[in-house]
Amino acid sequence: MSLQDSKRYQTIGKPIPMLGARDKLTGTARFTDDIRLSRPLFVKILRSPYPSAHLKSIDISKAKKSKGVKAVITGKDIPNSFGVLPISKDECAMATGKVRYVGEPIAAVAAESLRDAVAALRLIKVKYEVLKPVLNIAQGLKKTKNPIHPELKREDNIHKSAHQSFGDPDKGFDGAKVVIERDFSFLSLSHGFTEPHSVQVEIKDDDELTVYSATQVPHYVHLALSEVLEIPLHKIRVIKPYLGGGFGGKSDPFPHEMIAARLALMTRRNIRLTLEREEVFFTHHGRHETQVKMKLGLDPGKGITALDGKMLIDGGAYGSFGIVTSYYNGVLLQGPYKIANFRFDCDRIYTNKPVCGAMRGHGGVNPRFASESLLDMACHELKIDPCEFRLEHFLEKNSLTANQFRITSVSIKKGLEKAMTKSGWKKKHRQLPYGKGIGVACGFFISGSALPIHWNKIPQSTARLTLDESGLAVIYSGASDIGQGSDTVLAQMVAEVLGLPMGMIKVVSADTALCPTDMGSYSSRVTFMAGNAARNASIQMRRTLVKAACQLLKIDEPPYPDPGKPMSFFRQGQRKPDFKKGFLGANPDYEDGFSFSEKKIISPANEELDYLEVVKKAMEENGTLQAKGCYLSPKMGGTHKGAGAGLSPSYSFTAFITEVDVNPLTGKVKVEKVTCAHDCGVPLNPLAVEGQLEGSIHMGLGQVLMEGLRYEHGVQQNASFLEYKIPSPFEQPEIEIILPDSDEQEGPFGAKEVGEGALAPFNPSVANAIFDAVAVRLFDLPITPDKVLDAIHKNNQKKD
Amino acid sequence: MNKNIQLDKARKQKNGGLADKEDFAKVRLEINGRPIIRAIFPATSLLEFIREELGLTGTKKGCDLGDCGLCTVLLDGKPVLSCLMLALDAEDHQITTIEGLTNGGELHPIQEAMLKHGAVQCGYCSPAMVLNGVHLLDTHKNPDQMAIKEAISGTLCRCTGYTKIEKAFLAVTHQKGAKV
Known part of the structure; x- marks a missing residue:
């Protein structure tokens, strides 16, 4: 289904206000x-x-x-x-x-x-x-007889070392036109x-x-x-x-x-x-303080010839998601460009500081800043357009990355082209007056982790749907609406398949006694996985209703689409549809010749039945109607160590073109205009999609320009909203959002991730724009006015 | 100040599980059009009074330090941080909390616009944002974007980046402008 097709849908693709928003606005919502x-x-x-x-x-x-x-x-x-x-x-x-x-x-x-x-x-x-405490990465790497966690039986405070290597990075660097290596640093974030x-x-x-x-x-x-x-x-x-x-x-x-x-x-x-x-x-459990040493080789014709990153992350006192974070620091560099020669090492260090864990864009954010900065520097050195270079070297649809990520749908090329046009890139880049700049950066992100945290074979998402003579459809899901609108998207699945208004769907979620097991709301998994489960449950329910409708009309049941049909280009590893389990596939076709719309059920011969009448007929045979749907990722990925990290049934892609104003006298950076193209497949609810992107930009803006936890002797110095400043309405830039035409075959109604992926590439797009504005490169976040001013002074001295 | 405070000596006696030596003070104010008289600990903040004594949980606590603005209520129509104010200092004033805005009736135009424009995500800042908006409309004939930014800048929102909140407010003020 493409965006155009979505016009024939009733709730999919429509700007539907979030369920519960009314209660939140009137103060009746209970937190x-x-x-x-x-x-x-x-x-x-x-x-x-x-x-x-x-x-x-x-x-x-x-x-x-x-x-x-x-x-x-x-x-x-x-x-x-x-x-x-x-x-x-x-x-x-x-x-x-x-x-x-x-x-x-x-x-x-x-x-x-x-x-x-x-x-x-x-x-x-x-x-x-x-x-004596261990207060930073350097201290944590030193040999010690008293590690923070002696149970690891190590003589230092390294919690996890993650390494992967693909192709031949050294040869890749040898074959590059330009090789750039730099150090970057990032503060911990709340x-x-x-x-x-x-x-x-x-x-x-x-x-x-x-x-x-x-x-x-x-x-x-x-x-x-x-x-x-x-x-x-x-x-x-x-x-x-x-x-x-x-x-x-x-x-x-x-x-x-x-x-x-x-x-x-x-x-x-x-x-x-x-x-x-x-x-x-x-x-805490926020973003890890991070040090990155990264090396990038580039050839205008061949693309990125090699990428090598060495990451050190400060995990604080305990593990949390840290092992996953360690891998994400590397594997989330495998897109959105083709990189055949790739290597990373990431060590997570225990220190005597509050625990770090997962935060929006988990593990992929800081290395992305490094790689996109280096890419910009390399393009600058070779005097090639950084947008044009990117357009040539994006991952292609239905391909595998070096580390065996299965890339299905990709529409980032269209997205970046549109962003270039809308932002006036060609007329602005390297042509704006001193103090004004424009920068580009791109990224990608998972739509849920294909592997569960607790190793088991239980479906990652299960949803249950009930229907009785009131006509109310209740969808039960363990997914957790944390303000991102996951309840709304599940209700949309039911509403669309059964042709009901949103008001006739009730979502019961995040209650372990009532709801079927779901892994929860993290790694941008809910729309894709819980969404597919809810959609499968709805299709099962629809078949029950079609059967009852046929009984009323005294006609034969229609043939249903073959569930054995391969679901995508990648046939290998696909789960076989299993009707009993409630798994009909990922985003299966449910064309049955009937039309379900506005509480009417219309047969292929155009005979109209009332929805409630059909429900009652179906209940004669079944009692209260129940259906179950589930989702389980296909089997995929390589066999190397850590092959499961970052493995996802689909990936989102993002391109940013960002314009800044830098005051060379004060060093103050103002992000003026952001053009954001995000490939989330089919946007199921544009209002929610935009909200996620605007929120990602807000959070990225905080990291790139102002936020960071400061420690003295292991004590947080800014543990309040007065001292830990997040961007205000005055900092939020003007945003133009582009949702390129895209369709993910395995995503419910063609959808994929939108909640996290956009954050990571936003940060380097700002830094690249700062370079375009005042010709200085900043490698340490946040980019505060003092750092900008310092860099401008150093630049001027060099010229003198 | 607080000339009406009277220590309730009787409350010094043992009273259920409560303390026997604390001084209680009587406070009288109007919340959502309803006169309220209560005996409270003098140190009770207006926020604590609203949430714990009256059970009006639409007003949120985010920091209790005056940093986040989530506890915003209207005091005689003006937004104040209820965590930084003693309930006793609200003596004889009229307080409007989010519950008092609609009183179960139709949504306020600000609420309607925030709903329609997707200005609500997690919703924890929404009650405060709504009250900011109500005050803005009460005090500005035709507020521009800067006035809107100023009106909401005292309340933190981490979900929306404020974009859709501004958009919703702008839509209401445009409607309002058209009427004038």
Whole structure:
């Protein structure tokens, strides 16, 4: 289906307001902290003031007797460790034996009021033996007898070393016209979501816990709670209420969730725990501080002849998603251009700082800045147009990258061409007056990880659909709407296939007791995977209704499209459709000759039936109607180590052309105009697509020009929104969005990723524009006015 | 200031699970057109009063430090940060929270526009943004884009980059301009 075809659809491709938006606007939407359980105990957490110390003793006796206090717990009350990746479960809810970062939980108090809890916290006496901390990458690489995690049995603090090499990079560099190598550095970033982490736990008489949590991953929280607290999964129900932004920052199981659940079990009272903003900064799990040494070889005719990156990332005290991050730092350089000779090494270093994890564009953002800067420099040196060069060397559709990524649909060439026209690139590049500049950069991103975090063969997404005589279609999905609109896109799937208005679809999501298992909302997977599951469920339901319609009309059932038809160019590895499992394929054809529209079902012979009448007929045979759909990625990828990292059933592509104004007297950079072409396949809901792109640009703008966590002696210096500045409306540039005609065969109704991919290439497009404006190259983010001014001065001195 | 504060001595007695030595103060104000009289801890912020005492959870807490603007309410029609104000300081004032804007009725034009233009993503800043917009329309005949940016700049939004919020506000002000 192309964008043109989408015009015949009823809800697909239409600017549909987000489900729940009305409730959010009137204040009736309940976020986690807005829930009012009966007589909750309030919890406060005592946190470490030292980056590294032995816990000699913790005296909680006075705190226990303090007014209103019902329980005080420490690390030994929750001894089991956890972590989002089964291969690095290295974190406990509260420190045991040793604290590893400033802000690490040590003890927790549950009391009748918040004031009582705060007062009791002050009565806890902790004796520390302060240790020499590891505060940066350089220190972490040194040999030591006392590593932060001795269980790794290493003599340094390297957590993970990821390496891959394809082709012959050295030969590639030899064959290049120009080879450029540079060092880059990037500060750690906070997600800056507006809703603080929050959890409430309701305990029932039979020891059943209902955990309301602001999480992107109810399924993983469910698993972790069961394992850590040693209670069976069926005794725990995790529900995600409305959620105020995640961006990767709520995609791990967290200490506060374990603490709240343990306290509920101990006190047999409901628990309420919401972090202060400062605690949110300490909890972190944001973008890794990164050092990159990258080398790029280029030949105008041959393209990028070789690319070699050495990345060092500061992971903080624990694992989180770090092993994945380490690989993403390399493998997400395998597009959007053809690169046959490619090598990367990435080491993740443990330090005594808050934990880093996944943040929008996970792992791919900083290396992208390096590679796109180098590409721009190489083009400059060879005096070739950086847009024209890119147009010649993009990955082609239905091809494999050097590391065996399966590239299906690609429309970035069209996208960049349009962006060049709309932005007036040809008339502006290298021709604007001093202080004004224009720059280009491109990128690509996964539409969900093809491999689950917990290795198993369970479908990555399952959706259930029910229908009864009211006509209301209820779609149940474990996907977590974190403000990106995942509920809306699932409802659109049902509405389209069954020809119902959006108002007749109800989405029940992110509730582990009611919803089928879904991995959650991370790695830009929901539209593609949960979307395909919901679409498959809807098609199954449609067949039930068609059968009933045929009975009413006394005609034969129509032939259904052959589910055995190969789904795409890549036949290898495709899953066989399995009707029983609810898997009809990825984006299967459902043409049955009938038309479902506006609550009417019209036969091939143009006989019209009322939707409700058909539902009732179908119910005679089945009772309440139920259907299930699921999605499982095709088997694909190479056999080399780390081959699964970055593997996705499809990839999005983005091209940015960005215009800046640089004041050479102050060094201040203002991004004036952004032209963004994003290939997300068929945009299912243009309003939501634009919103994701505008939000990505906002977040990129923050990283490239202003944001960064500052540490002194392992202590965050800007752990508040006053000191950690995110861009305001005054900084947000004018944005023109281009959605090039594109169609992803395996994506639901042709769709693929839009939530994260655009962030990474935006940053270098700004830096490349700065070079065009004032002829200076900045290699360290954020590009603050002092750095720009400094570079301009140095440039001037060179000329003199 | 706070001339109407009276310490409620009676509350010094033991009272359920609550403290017995705290001083309570009486506060009287109007929220969403409804007169409210309560005995509270004097240190209770207006935000805490609205969310915890009255259960009006449409007003959000983002930082409790005056940095994020998510707790914005209207005090006699003007936007204020409810986390930086004591409930006692709101004595005798009229407070409008997001719940008071529509009172279950039709959406305000600002809400309507934000809905239509996709200006809502996670929605955590939406109540504050709406109230910013209401004040903007009340005080500007025909606000331009700079006035709109200024009106929303006190409230953080991390999802939208403000683009669609500005667009929605601009659409309303254009309608308004047409009427004038």
